Amino acid sequence: MKVEVIKNILGENDKIAGENRNFFAGKKICVMNLMGSPGSGKTTLLEKTLGKISEKIKVAVIEGDLFTAKDAERIENHNVPVVQINTSGGCHLDAPMVKKALQNLDTENLDLIIVENVGNLVCPAEFDIGENFKTVVLSITEGDDKPLKYPLIFKESEIAVLNKIDLLPFTNFDLTAAREDLTTIHPGIKILETSCTKETGLDEFCNLILKKVSDVKS
Numbered sequence: 402m403k404v405e406v407i408k409n410i411l412g413e414n415d416k417i418a419g420e421n422r423n424f425f426a427g428k429k430i431c432v433m434n435l436m437g438s439p440g441s442g443k444t445t446l447l448e449k450t451l452g453k454i455s456e457k458i459k460v461a462v463i464e465g466d467l468f469t470a471k472d473a474e475r476i477e478n479h480n481v482p483v484v485q486i487n488t489s490g491g492c493h494l495d496a497p498m499v500k501k502a503l504q505n506l507d508t509e510n511l512d513l514i515i516v517e518n519v520g521n522l523v524c525p526a527e528f529d530i531g532e533n534f535k536t537v538v539l540s541i542t543e544g545d546d547k548p549l550k551y552p553l554i555f556k557e558s559e560i561a562v563l564n565k566i567d568l569l570p571f572t573n574f575d576l577t578a579a580r581e582d583l584t585t586i587h588p589g590i591k592i593l594e595t596s597c598t599k600e601t602g603l604d605e606f607c608n609l610i611l612k613k614v615s616d617v618k619s
């Protein structure tokens with residue numbers, strides 16, 4: 402019975418995700434679903450990324466958050482259009498929420514929408530929102546065991562960002578083991594090491610995004 406309900410929820414979600422995907426394709430908008438735990442540094446990474454790419458392409462942001470608009474307010478400071486989705490405690494974004502958010506976004510001439518998902522390593526990976534690709538942010542402080550413990554999100558993501566890499570010397574995070582686990586779970590996954598405080602690895606991340614944007618255009 403429970404399995405049946407979950408199947409129906411995901412089935413309905415996939416239908417709307419397909420509609421979102423068609424909508425984005427029609428407008429040649431690339432969509433990145435940005436996922437990761439609370440505190441992994443998603444919003445800071447997003448701010449740094451916007452600082453580097455918003456002069457080159459037209460970007461908008463959809464901010465998923467449980468209750469607040471704190472992250473959306475941070476993004477607004479970068480003069481980028483942002484739509485807030487409050488899930489009222491819901492632990493992930495789904496395709497209907499994104500579809501609804503699009504009503505409040507001017508999508509004319511947009512090149513890229515970055516969707517910051519709710520901080521969670523579990524169910525955001527289960528819900529297709531119609532994105533082109535997923536990125537997962539894992540902070541060094543979270544521990545190197547996370548890829549094996551939460552394999553789905555790493556399997557689903559095209560890019561894994563190992564963030565706060567500057568903190569590596571202060572932790573027992575085993576970078577070699579984490580990289581091996583990531584590649585075992587998802588052969589071909591692009592693994593980046595970033596630090597938003599030291600400003601390292603950010604250009605590489607931006608270049609991957611810009612490449613995805615140009616792939617959608619062509």
Ligand code: MG
Binds near residue numbers: 444
């Ligand atoms: Mg955030």
Ligand code: ZN
Binds near residue numbers: 491492524525
């Ligand atoms: Zn959830």
